């Protein structure tokens with residue numbers, strides 16, 4: 336995807352931000368299936384800085400989990416990966432994780448790369464006490480710790496999650512679902528990883544526990560400078576807990592930027608539709624996006640959203656949009672913003688390329704009648 340930048344962004348860069356701990360560039364992930372490859376992630380690029388939370392949102396099946404696992408090198412066998420995932424942590428030292436030997440990657444998982452899953456019960460061993468889980472995790476990655484140090488680190492992590500030290504010798508089944516999830520998070524964070532992916536960490540929980548966990552995650556990343564990618568269906572959580580947001584559609588990131596800016600002033604038509612679909616107290620009727628996301632085994636040419644886009648132009652059906660960088664720093668992969676930033680790009684859409692696509696459809700239906 337090409338990028339076009341607004342003059343305002345080039346002329347007046349903001350205060351120098353910290354170097355990203357993770358930089359993903361042009362990442363592609365394919366599943367091999369009997370009916371051909373499914374390109375679940377297709378040319379995705381983003382950065383995450385230390386202590387920052389990036390919310391990853393989008394409809395079911397758009398590739399969020401595949402992206403999260405692809406970044407960590409945790410895709411199942413038979414999956415092809417291409418692109419760059421540069422991790423600037425102590426041990427990874429700026430290496431590209433794509434193509435790294437599985438053994439090398441394994442060494443980084445835990446101490447530098449963490450994953451928080453949705454179902455804690457499937458990850459905790461019912462026959463092991465919580466203390467044993469922590470001992471195993473810490474001993475695997477930090478071999479020189481004494482028993483006392485392990486205990487101190489574990490209790491500190493548990494306390495941060497609101498689990499009292501008196502529960503250290505309990506078994507997983509003695510905790511509620513919300514507590515188990517907090518224990519899982521404590522287990523992922525006890526190693527103080529530089530970068531963590533949390534894939535729908537609160538989906539199975541009630542709203543109060545969800546709010547508590549999100550608050551704890553926010554505190555911890557501040558305390559330990561952990562960079563976090565939070566995958567969620569809940570846009571409220573993103574608005575509440577994320578610094579930045581990336582909106583995915585059909586394997587692409589279509590918009591990304593400061594979360595408050597994107598929520599207050601969405602640019603990409605898909606983001607606008609997604610935000611309109613969210614139920615709020617002021618909602619008087621349910622809004623949904625007509626149609627369904629494209630088949631990732633055979634995605635449409637041009638903009639992948641054009642068939643469902645209320646403002647699609649003729650040219651959108653044939654030309655993949657470049658990524659426009661707006662003055663606010665928000666990036667949007669839409670022809671409308673691209674032309675706004677760089678008017679000469681309109682030429683690439685050709686003659687009649689800016690005519691509304693809906694009108695074109697109506698004409699062709701009328702012609703057939």
Ligand SMILES: Nc1ncnc2c1ncn2[C@@H]1O[C@H](COP(=O)(O)OP(=O)(O)OP(=O)(O)O)[C@@H](O)[C@H]1O
Nearest residue numbers: 366368373375394395396397398399400401402631
């Ligand atoms: N193991 C697999 N084999 C083949 N295709 C897969 C596999 N896992 C996922 N896919 C396909 O890849 C695409 C992206 O799936 P993914 O689970 O990453 O989406 P998602 O946005 O996380 O969805 P959800 O929000 O429902 O979890 C979908 O089309 C899905 O059908």
